[in-house]
Amino acid sequence: MPRPVERFRQERAAYGQHVARALFLVSALAALLACQSVAEESPASTPRTDSRPVVAGSDAPDDTAAVALIARRTRCAGEPPVLLCSGALIAPDVVLTAAHCLAIFGPEGPHEVYLGQVLLPQPEPSPRGRFARVARALIHPDYDATTHAYDVALLRLAAPVDVTPFPLPESTSVIPTAGASVRVVGYGDTKDAAVPSGRRRQGTLTVTQVEPAAFRAGPAPSMSCVGDSGGPVLLRDGGREVLVGLTASGDVACQDEALNVRVDALLDGFIRPFLAEAPASVIPTLPPEDLCRATCTRDAECPSGLTCVSVEGAPARCLLPALQAGAYGATCTDDASCGTGGLCARLEPEGTDACRCFTPCTPPPPDPDPVDPGGPDSATDAGGCAGAPGALLLGLLSWAGLLKPARRHIR
Structure with a gap:
């Protein structure tokens, strides 16, 4: 009989289609995750070449x-972040990113x-920046995953942050034109093993082709890569830079071309209506300490962005x-402070x-019979993966869902 957490993972449709592929790739990906690489492998027919030391970029502390x-x-302990993509803050509580992220x-x-x-990689036990929870996400209605048309999504943060957003284009003077120099920013791959991803970098590209809702750019000398999707593409307008694009896709080797969504094509029908939305009505949430006794009917009743889920017809x-x-x-600082069966x-x-100390509503199964340590509940029967941390599972799902044969998703 599967454990409750395993049954839940099987039932949740958003994850189910990725689990089989993740398990198939576990042996190869575990080693890559251990060194925190988020680079997508090129097809066997495409040789890996040394790219110019985003690729050919520099740090972007400002x-x-x-x-x-x-x-x-x-x-709360022992779980490194799993990088999915980059993004651009356009309001104190709104982030623009790529839909495929x-x-x-x-x-x-x-x-x-x-x-x-x-x-x-983390320079300290925890990163030096700050984190903010995403409360809502909206994908562009015309998004096409195959062509990356309108590959954009808006994220509403649970609370505003004290950071100055990127300016949005207000006139035709900041529409990208062929030959223009733009600057890209992101946390993605550098194609240099000595310079890992996960660090915010910048680089310059040259616009090569402009389309009604997108534009393409080539290296000058930099190039966006895996992990930069959703990151800002900026064009100088007088004394300031304006957010004119969003990284969407490009060639597998991160050498020749980047496809970027045009921000000016998104303003009237997508971005401005989202920014103008009235704040969501406040709905009383269930106390976190009573979640085993209280049932829910909708996500809004759950504290801290938890999800209201029914497993196998149960409340x-x-x-x-x-x-x-x-x-x-x-409150807690580590698992040891939460007693038997609990975790921080x-x-x-x-x-x-x-x-906070988390205690499952359903007690975990008893330890294996000491006389028969190889019984059905042992790690041996689970293939040695029964204790895999959440970050590893999320990383495997991320890899399994985004490996593509022809073009890269710059996630």
């Missing part, structure tokens, strides 16, 4: 409105953004996708009470 999109962290978990999935220069309860149903008690889980990205 671009504070360029953010990283990550999978929501569930553990939400493909793994869907628009309703667990996402956070990171604001800071260095996400990975719906509030939970995080990476955890089974449970309740959150006292992350309820919010930051704050004094973000880390």
